[in-house]
Amino acid sequence: MTGAHHAMTTPILSARDVRKSYGRGANRFDALKGVSLDVLEGESIAIIGKSGSGKSTLMHVLALLDQPTDGTIELAGEDTRSLSGAALNRARNQTFGFVFQQFFLTPNASVLENVMLPLKIAGVGRAERRRRALAVLEQLELADKAKNKAVSLSGGQKQRSVIARALVNRPRVIFADEPTGNLDTATGAVVEDILFDLNREHGITLIIVTHDEELASRCDRRVHIRDGLIVDIVERAPDAERAATAEERAA
Amino acid sequence: MNPVDLVGSAVGNTFRSKTRTILTILAIFVGAFTLTITNGLGTGINRYIDDTVAAMGAEDVMTVTKVAENATDASDGPREYDPDAIVGEQNGPPGTTNVVAPIGSAELDELAGIDGVVRVQPAKRVDVDSIAHDGGTEYEIGVGGFVSGMRLQLAAGEQPDIEASDFQVVIPDSYLDVLGFDDADAAIGEPVTLAVTDAERTRHEVEATVVGVAEASLGTTSSAVPNDALNDALFAAQSTGLDASELDAYSQATVWFDPASSADEVAALEADLADAGYDSTTVAQQLGAFKSVIDGIVLVLNAFAIIALLAASFGIVNTLLMSVQERTREIGLMKAMGMGSGKVFGLFSLEAVFIGFLGSAIGAGLGMIAGSAISSALGGALLADLPGLTLIAFDPVSIAAIIIVVMGVAFLAGTLPAVRAARADPVESLRYE
Structure with missing residues (x-):
């Protein structure tokens, strides 16, 4: 039934026979050797593989951070090769949110400043971006830390700040690169819950790059990648209880 | 990112690494300070000369003498005696006699008739x-x-x-x-x-x-x-x-011309006077040579200040390259979040310009304070015999020009690091440890 529902909508992101090579001649390295993948609006998807498998490259290409050597990426049905640099920048700014393992917070700026950064880049006015950033910090229970410097936060608080920053632009897709890689199990579980809540409650598409099978198993689909090729796509065994409640709610 | 935020971010980033920024600002400060003092010296002395011109004679006045027929230089041998010739007031080099023909009422009428002469009066x-x-x-x-x-x-x-x-x-x-x-x-x-x-x-x-x-x-x-x-x-x-x-023979006359005359019109008048057989000198000309010497000295001093500024601009390049290096991941992140290369370039350029502005504004400010102090100290002692001379004076236009020039130099120095930041590949930058 979920399958039928997906088939009716245009994938938000679609990779068609994407290849990516680095270097040339003897040094040529093929990171992706022809990958096709549709990411549907509202689903959660895990890209799993060992380091060097090409999973990060696939994420970068899907996130329009990197151009494929060959093949196309479609964003909501539109070929991204036809987009100008400014349009690509706008698409990343308005449509995507990024959560990285290493946080990438500006250490000596306040949490609020860090969270406001995407809005600042988007050119949102001072008062509006402050309001929205505070709202999203409230949502992630970090409002009391808004004035603290990012460097003073604990690992879990940092990653929640990063999620707040990814959310502040109300993105349709969140890319998470090893989001729990730098966190202890308990904190990591909290961060995972937040991400899957956002996916379920707000319909934000979640693309998680990880080598953690346990985290991957919570996603709707697991895409296994090895040596630049998709070797397996596993749909999550339908959780009968939850699927039923979802159906009931839909009905 | 809107322009106000861009400037705000650039200014904010300037002080992230305070020690480094302050040292760079100090280097620019030295250049700007020197430039302010040397420029002030030129302004002060030239202003004094201008005041003196006004004291020596009006600006719309020239002194006219009639060229004696045998006034050619003395080195040709003894000069034939001319009972009418008189010794002019304007002294040449020692050993020469400056002989001019007398100016009488006929000559005065002739002078008054020359186009451009408003009034003539015998001295x-x-x-x-x-x-x-x-x-x-x-x-x-x-x-x-x-x-x-x-x-x-x-x-x-x-x-x-x-x-x-x-x-x-x-x-x-x-x-x-x-x-x-x-x-x-x-x-x-x-x-x-x-x-x-x-x-x-x-x-x-x-x-x-x-x-x-x-x-x-x-x-x-x-x-x-x-x-x-x-x-x-x-x-x-x-x-x-x-x-x-005997009464009707003056060694020189004073000619007034239209004070609104341009330099070209004055030159034309002088040419007309020369055709009629008169030598003429305006007050400005009398001091012109002196002024060019002062300008030359100030130019040399300014050149030293500019060398100091050039050295300082390498400091800016260095500072910003280090900043770009340190902020690689942040640049990558901002680009991933959709910040365009132009804006990244602008961010680092503005930072360079701001460093230039701080250095030059502080340099010019302290230069003015120091210059005023020096000139009042000297005015009371060494230069007490020249009242009215402010050795180092400042005019707002040249101070503003110094600040703008330094900011321009800073911008140029900032382009290399800014281009490097603008070209950074977000994926590479985010991978950077």
Whole structure:
């Protein structure tokens, strides 16, 4: 039934026979050797593989951070090769949110400043971006830390700040690169819950790059990648209880 | 990112690494400070020269002499005697005689007829023997000419009134003591007696009222300056006994031209005068050579300051390259979040410009304070003999120009790091550890 529902909508992101090579001649390295993948609006998807498998490259290409050597990426049905640099920048700014393992917070700026950064880049006015950033910090229970410097936060608080920053632009897709890689199990579980809540409650598409099978198993689909090729796509065994409640709610 | 945020972020980023930024600002500060002082020196001295020009004579006035027919240089051998020729007032190099043809009423009419000449007046040169006050001791004194538009630098009193019919005189402040005045103000309104001797060795005394006391300055020597009425009276007294033809022979004349004339129009007038057989010199020309020397010296000093600035600009390059290096991941993140390369370039360029602005504004500010302090210290001691000279003066336009030039240099220095930041590949930058 979920399958039928997906088939009716245009994938938000679609990779068609994407290849990516680095270097040339003897040094040529093929990171992706022809990958096709549709990411549907509202689903959660895990890209799993060992380091060097090409999973990060696939994420970068899907996130329009990197151009494929060959093949196309479609964003909501539109070929991204036809987009100008400014349009690509706008698409990343308005449509995507990024959560990285290493946080990438500006250490000596306040949490609020860090969270406001995407809005600042988007050119949102001072008062509006402050309001929205505070709202999203409230949502992630970090409002009391808004004035603290990012460097003073604990690992879990940092990653929640990063999620707040990814959310502040109300993105349709969140890319998470090893989001729990730098966190202890308990904190990591909290961060995972937040991400899957956002996916379920707000319909934000979640693309998680990880080598953690346990985290991957919570996603709707697991895409296994090895040596630049998709070797397996596993749909999550339908959780009968939850699927039923979802159906009931839909009905 | 909107422009206000861009500037705000750039300014904020400037102080992320305070020590490094401050050191860079200091380097620029040295250059800007030096440039401010050297420029101030040029401004101060040139302004003083301009003031002096006004004191020496009006700007719309030129001194005209008639070229003697045999006035060619003395090195051709002895010059044939010309009974009409007179020794000019303008002295050439030592050893030469400056012979000019006399200017009489015919020549004055001719001069008045030349296109562009507004008014012409013979320079009545007066040789005063002495000056005395209240029957006291007589002291030797020279007499300078005064023409309308001229402004003496006065310690007290006012400029001689050119229209007045009473006899007025401005005396130099060095005569105050000997004439028995307590100070400059005490001399104002007091009578003084000027003595002249005519051709028959008869002594004439003319009484005049002191209306002003002049400060010694570069242009005015220690001479008394009479108004026209007094000068005419002195000239008449001195000329007693001369016949009409001897009276009607002046060594030079003063020609007025339209004060609104451009430099080209003045040059054209001088060419016309030259065609008619007259040499002419404007006051500005008399000081022009002096001014070019000052400008040359200031240029050399400025060159040193600019070398200092160039050295400082490498400091900016270095500082910003380090910043770009340190902020690689942040740049990557901002680009991933959709910040365009142009904005990234702008962010780092603005940071460079801001560093340049801080260095130059502080340098110019302190340069002005130091310059004023130096010039008032020197004015009271070393340069006390040149009242009215502010050795280092500042004019807002050149200070603004210095700041803008330094900001421009900073911008250029910032382009290399800014381009590097703008070109950074977000994926590479985010991978950077």
